[in-house]
Amino acid sequence: MKDAVVSMKHITKEFSGVKVLKDVNLNIYKGSVMALVGENGAGKSTLMKILTGVYLKTEGEIYLNNKPVNFTDTRSSQNAGIAFIHQELNLVRDLSIGENIFIGREPVSGNGRILWNKIYENSKYWLNKIGLKEDPRELVRNLSVGKQQLIEIAKALSLDAKIIIMDEPTGALTPAESEKLFSVIKDLKNNGKSIIYISHRLQEIFQICDDVTILRDGELIDERPIEELNEDKIIEMMVGRKLNEQYPRIETTVGKEILKVEHLSNQFVKDISFELRQKETLGVAGLMGSFRTELMRTIYGIYPYTGKIYLDGSKTEIRSPKDALNKGIAYVTEDRKNNGIIGGMNVMENITLSALKKFRGPLGWINNDKEKSSADKYIKDMSIKTSGINQLLKYLSGGNQQKVSIAKNLITEPKILILDEPTRGVDVGARKEIYNLINKFKSEGMSIIVISSDIPEILGICDRIIVMHEGGISGSLEQKDADQETIMTLAVGKDVHNNE
Amino acid sequence: MNKSINKLLKNKPLIVLLVTSVIISILNSRFLTWSNILTVLRQTSINAIIATGMTFAILIGGIDLSVGSVFGLCGAIAASMISSGTNVFVVVIVSLILGTIIGFFNGTLITFGRMQPFIATLGTVTLLRGFILVLTQGKPISTGSTEASAAFGNIGSGFLWSIPVPVYIMILVFIVAYYILNHTRIGRYIYATGSNEEATMYSGINTDKVKLFVYSVSGMTAALAGILITARLGSAQPTAGAGYELDAIAAVVLGGTSMSGGIGTITGTAIGALIIGVLNNALNLMHVSSYYQDVAKGIVILIAVLLDRKQKLSR
Numbered sequence: 131m132k133d134a135v136v137s138m139k140h141i142t143k144e145f146s147g148v149k150v151l152k153d154v155n156l157n158i159y160k161g162s163v164m165a166l167v168g169e170n171g172a173g174k175s176t177l178m179k180i181l182t183g184v185y186l187k188t189e190g191e192i193y194l195n196n197k198p199v200n201f202t203d204t205r206s207s208q209n210a211g212i213a214f215i216h217q218e219l220n221l222v223r224d225l226s227i228g229e230n231i232f233i234g235r236e237p238v239s240g241n242g243r244i245l246w247n248k249i250y251e252n253s254k255y256w257l258n259k260i261g262l263k264e265d266p267r268e269l270v271r272n273l274s275v276g277k278q279q280l281i282e283i284a285k286a287l288s289l290d291a292k293i294i295i296m297d298e299p300t301g302a303l304t305p306a307e308s309e310k311l312f313s314v315i316k317d318l319k320n321n322g323k324s325i326i327y328i329s330h331r332l333q334e335i336f337q338i339c340d341d342v343t344i345l346r347d348g349e350l351i352d353e354r355p356i357e358e359l360n361e362d363k364i365i366e367m368m369v370g371r372k373l374n375e376q377y378p379r380i381e382t383t384v385g386k387e388i389l390k391v392e393h394l395s396n397q398f399v400k401d402i403s404f405e406l407r408q409k410e411t412l413g414v415a416g417l418m419g420s421f422r423t424e425l426m427r428t429i430y431g432i433y434p435y436t437g438k439i440y441l442d443g444s445k446t447e448i449r450s451p452k453d454a455l456n457k458g459i460a461y462v463t464e465d466r467k468n469n470g471i472i473g474g475m476n477v478m479e480n481i482t483l484s485a486l487k488k489f490r491g492p493l494g495w496i497n498n499d500k501e502k503s504s505a506d507k508y509i510k511d512m513s514i515k516t517s518g519i520n521q522l523l524k525y526l527s528g529g530n531q532q533k534v535s536i537a538k539n540l541i542t543e544p545k546i547l548i549l550d551e552p553t554r555g556v557d558v559g560a561r562k563e564i565y566n567l568i569n570k571f572k573s574e575g576m577s578i579i580v581i582s583s584d585i586p587e588i589l590g591i592c593d594r595i596i597v598m599h600e601g602g603i604s605g606s607l608e609q610k611d612a613d614q615e616t617i618m619t620l621a622v623g624k625d626v627h628n629n630e
Numbered sequence: 631m632n633k634s635i636n637k638l639l640k641n642k643p644l645i646v647l648l649v650t651s652v653i654i655s656i657l658n659s660r661f662l663t664w665s666n667i668l669t670v671l672r673q674t675s676i677n678a679i680i681a682t683g684m685t686f687a688i689l690i691g692g693i694d695l696s697v698g699s700v701f702g703l704c705g706a707i708a709a710s711m712i713s714s715g716t717n718v719f720v721v722v723i724v725s726l727i728l729g730t731i732i733g734f735f736n737g738t739l740i741t742f743g744r745m746q747p748f749i750a751t752l753g754t755v756t757l758l759r760g761f762i763l764v765l766t767q768g769k770p771i772s773t774g775s776t777e778a779s780a781a782f783g784n785i786g787s788g789f790l791w792s793i794p795v796p797v798y799i800m801i802l803v804f805i806v807a808y809y810i811l812n813h814t815r816i817g818r819y820i821y822a823t824g825s826n827e828e829a830t831m832y833s834g835i836n837t838d839k840v841k842l843f844v845y846s847v848s849g850m851t852a853a854l855a856g857i858l859i860t861a862r863l864g865s866a867q868p869t870a871g872a873g874y875e876l877d878a879i880a881a882v883v884l885g886g887t888s889m890s891g892g893i894g895t896i897t898g899t900a901i902g903a904l905i906i907g908v909l910n911n912a913l914n915l916m917h918v919s920s921y922y923q924d925v926a927k928g929i930v931i932l933i934a935v936l937l938d939r940k941q942k943l944s945r
Contacts, residue, residue, distance in 0.1 A: 430832075432832075450834075450836070451831060451832050451833070451834045452834040452835065452836055454834070455834040456834075461832070463832060468826075468828055468829070469826075469828040469829045469831075469832040470829055470832070471826075471829060472822055472825045472826045472829050472830070472892075473825070473826070474825040474826070474892050474893060475821065475822060475825055475892075479818065479821075479822075483818070483822055483830070483833045483835070484833040484834045484835075486815045486818060487815070490815075494814055494815065495809070495813045495814055496813055496814060496815060496818065498813075538833065542834070
């Protein structure tokens with residue numbers, strides 16, 4: 131029996147009555163690496179936030195070295211020797227390495243002067259420990275992301291951390307940097323530190339982890355030594371959920387090709403080629419960091435690109451959202467608050483913003499009657515729940531904001547509608563309505579692209595699915611040939627054909 | 631009826647204006663005379679016109695610190711052209727175009743140069759002040775005593791149906807600005823850009839164009855005010871307009887416009903400019919030493935803005 135440094139037992143967490151974690155156990159063993167895997171939204175982050183005191187658990191116990199503990203803030207978990215290295219690093223880029231390591235606990239002399247020599251000497255010691263030869267006076271800004279990651283580890287060690295949580299640490303690293311990280315992790319392990327390793331990249335897990343804990347929909351699926359598992363088994367356990375929601379997909383006869391993308395590349399995506407047909411719903415699946423959103427925003431004219439885009443058979447260039455809308459491409463964003471809607475403006479003004487030209491009156495004035503009746507029509511057609519067209523958008527519920535976000539794109543009468551995570555943050559009822567709308571648009575002749583992290587959703591509503599991995603397309607599937615395992619296998623970048 | 635009274639009570643700037651006016655009229659009987667009211671309106675017109683352009687700049691989430699120096703430069707150019715006998719109509723058009731070009735230049739720095747509006751327009755202030763000194767050689771420029779200068783003087787100090795000409799111009803500027811902001815596409819885009827620039831860009835709107843328009847308007851209104859003051863005084867001072875940007879910003883903020891953009895009205899700015907005008911007038915009427923005038927003005931402005939913030943926070 132291995133020696134558990136931390137064991138979390140029967141952890142349950144509720145957010146306003148919704149259980150996001152149900153009776154989950156997690157063990158961290160001394161001198162070993164525990165992988166924590168699961169789909170987006172499986173509860174990994176919530177569990178880690180409970181361990182580090184960001185969230186309070188609803189039920190359950192946490193034992194540290196067999197003594198019950200209850201962290202109520204991050205400082206107390208830090209003092210107990212738990213360090214959390216977040217996906218977005220928490221370093222101050224314009225301070226030096228040493229200043230970052232000792233930030234908030236700078237050694238001072240009796241009269242309050244910072245002892246810089248001490249900071250830099252001590253920093254040097256910790257950098258040595260992880261095999262970095264950098265000058266501690268160097269600004270963090272000048273380091274690669276990989277080195278910054280290692281600085282975070284050095285900082286954790288200097289805080290006397292015994293347990294280090296790493297959330298997607300290799301997300302932004304080059305293969306060489308990842309190898310360096312793995313060798314540091316092995317050293318840490320040999321020195322008796324314990325590590326929780328969260329990653330979507332299964333190859334890595336087999337390379338460095340000793341045990342695997344699998345979560346799905348907030349429940350513990352299994353904890354097993356790595357030797358008992360292979361990639362396929364892990365994928366099966368991660369996605370093994372049954373399709374328990376109803377997806378009202380309708381069959382249409384797909385028409386002619388309307389959009390064709392050839393060898394599209396930029397700083398996010400590489401060599402993307404795909405096509406879209408009339409009356410077709412194309413799903414785009416992939417994990418975080420697959421650059422699905424960036425691909426769609428490139429097609430919408432947000433980012434510059436090289437490569438070719440054909441609309442209706444003729445070559446075109448899209449240089450701005452204005453360009454895209456004029457050419458019949460509309461994009462409903464995943465980030466409603468920042469680039470979808472304008473919370474301080476009312477429902478009508480939001481719906482008509484992209485299409486104000488349609489309501490031109492004499493002298494360039496806006497024809498208010500026409501604008502109002504058009505907004506009213508969309509509110510009615512899409513059953514947007516609002517007290518009226520003058521209601522400020524920020525007072526609408528998430529689902530209704532999403533409908534407004536769709537309406538403001540529909541009013542431009544697009545031929546191609548791109549929906550980026552259309553049901554994120556939307557309750558079940560409104561979700562169904564959005565699916566029905568997608569079907570309605572499709573039967574009216576529109577072509578639709580849906581990005582979703584929810585694989586059952588993609589399987590439920592799309593005719594064809596492309597899967598992305600690290601900025602490239604790793605596979606394209608017809609709806610009838612697709613299942614969760616195949617999609618997940620492609621999404622983690624595993625070649626399906628090499629698989630028996 | 632009840633509804634409109636409620637709406638009126640919620641209009642804090644208007645209440646501040648009314649309460650201040652009532653207090654002043656009790657303290658000084660000359661305040662509420664017809665001729666004094668006209669004086670207040672005429673004195674307010676300069677700041678009100680500058681503040682209209684400033685409202686556009688602040689609504690978009692920016693600021694224009696260069697209005698005072700645009701005011702000074704365009705006034706000086708107008709004076710020197712008039713003194714050389716140029717046709718009044720030509721002088722006004724040229725000065726307005728110059729102001730618009732300077733505003734467009736500010737907009738270019740902010741959009742294509744990706745500069746913060748505060749920094750970009752601060753730079754323009756120094757640049758224009760230098761131009762003014764070169765042009766005037768540090769001395770006032772008189773409009774002279776030609777036929778043109780007499781006609782020009784009428785724009786600033788003339789009366790039409792016993793109301794000063796600048797008051798008509800101020801009202802006209804307000805009406806045009808009101809229509810632009812409330813009834814045209816560019817007006818809608820100004821509010822949208824100020825509320826959420828990214829979402830506006832995603833909605834297919836060229837936000838750079840919107841900004842160029844806004845700063846051009848701000849330059850043009852500042853030039854218009856500069857023309858009016860030069861016409862009224864018959865000369866252009868090399869230091870004219872110094873600090874006017876602060877009065878304009880005060881008027882906009884007193885009118886309830888948010889410094890972070892997207893929220894505000896032109897009627898608010900009109901009321902804000904009137905509050906400042908009334909205060910200036912009252913302090914003069916009551917023979918308050920000019921040393922104390924700024925102190926008093928500062929206190930009233932801070933109290934008014936504080937009241938407004940409190941109301942917004944409690945919502």
